[in-house]
Amino acid sequence: MVPTVPPAVSPHRRPPRGTVRAYFRNIRLALSTAFDGMSVTMSYMFRRPLTIQYPDKIDKPVQEMLPESYRGVLEVDMDRCTVCLQCQKICPLGCINIESCKNPETGNREVTKFDIDIGLCMYCGLCAETCNFDALDHTREFEATVTTPDQMILHFVEKPREVTKLKAAEMPVRKHKGSILQKMIPAFGRRHPQEVWTPTAYAAAPVPALKAPTATPKPAAPVASAAPSAADSPTPEQAP
Numbered sequence: 339m340v341p342t343v344p345p346a347v348s349p350h351r352r353p354p355r356g357t358v359r360a361y362f363r364n365i366r367l368a369l370s371t372a373f374d375g376m377s378v379t380m381s382y383m384f385r386r387p388l389t390i391q392y393p394d395k396i397d398k399p400v401q402e403m404l405p406e407s408y409r410g411v412l413e414v415d416m417d418r419c420t421v422c423l424q425c426q427k428i429c430p431l432g433c434i435n436i437e438s439c440k441n442p443e444t445g446n447r448e449v450t451k452f453d454i455d456i457g458l459c460m461y462c463g464l465c466a467e468t469c470n471f472d473a474l475d476h477t478r479e480f481e482a483t484v485t486t487p488d489q490m491i492l493h494f495v496e497k498p499r500e501v502t503k504l505k506a507a508e509m510p511v512r513k514h515k516g517s518i519l520q521k522m523i524p525a526f527g528r529r530h531p532q533e534v535w536t537p538t539a540y541a542a543a544p545v546p547a548l549k550a551p552t553a554t555p556k557p558a559a560p561v562a563s564a565a566p567s568a569a570d571s572p573t574p575e576q577a578p
């Protein structure tokens with residue numbers, strides 16, 4: 339025997355369409371659903387916000403809240419670099435470009451180029467791992483905003499400099515992480531870890547002003563004379 343299935347009965351049985359009852363029911367539903375939605379929205383106005391405005395309303399720079407092992411933009415302390423080229427060889431993307439030569443006058447080896455293309459870098463950390471002298475390392479900087487692609491190539495050697503012959507233990511202490519980059523990328527230079535950082539100090543930090551375009555002098559426009567002067571008017575002799 340086939341069991342009988344009870345007919346589906348909706349708890350909110352709809353009135354027939356087109357009736358006055360259906361019309362007012364739709365209005366009531368529209369108002370109640372709008373109220374439900376807005377009550378959720380309004381409830382957030384009285385809660386503590388979970389989001390913060392970056393970078394103006396945070397207690398301290400995000401960079402200082404990141405772990406030491408964070409892999410940010412690379413920097414090189416040239417006082418500790420022996421130009422062993424290990425980092426250049428291990429980089430899978432060829433981001434690091436080092437050139438050196440022997441100074442014919444002094445006979446010492448000099449490094450003439452140490453470039454890192456941070457636009458190409460994938461922050462894998464292989465180069466920093468392979469450096470035995472703690473010269474190349476990741477910083478906690480990540481706001482590497484520049485205005486042109488060529489600025490993404492960081493030049494750590496401005497003029498030829500002698501390669502250090504010191505052993506790792508004799509080398510100078512490595513510079514504070516990020517301090518080298520701050521001099522190279524203007525956006526990094528706005529923050530100074532030595533100073534007490536406040537949102538006001540950030541806002542007051544000098545931002546390099548854009549150079550105003552110099553106005554090119556326009557050629558003087560000819561003065562239009564309303565009426566010909568007496569000197570311009572033809573003399574009776576000149577008149578035909």
Ligand code: SF4
Pocket residue numbers: 414418419420421422423424425426436468469470471472473474
């Ligand atoms: S940064 Fe380190 S690995 Fe790279 S050339 Fe200098 S010393 Fe060698």
Ligand code: SF4
Pocket residue numbers: 412428429430431432433434454458459460461462463464465466
């Ligand atoms: S982090 Fe990786 S990709 Fe970037 S320069 Fe170093 S080795 Fe190359």
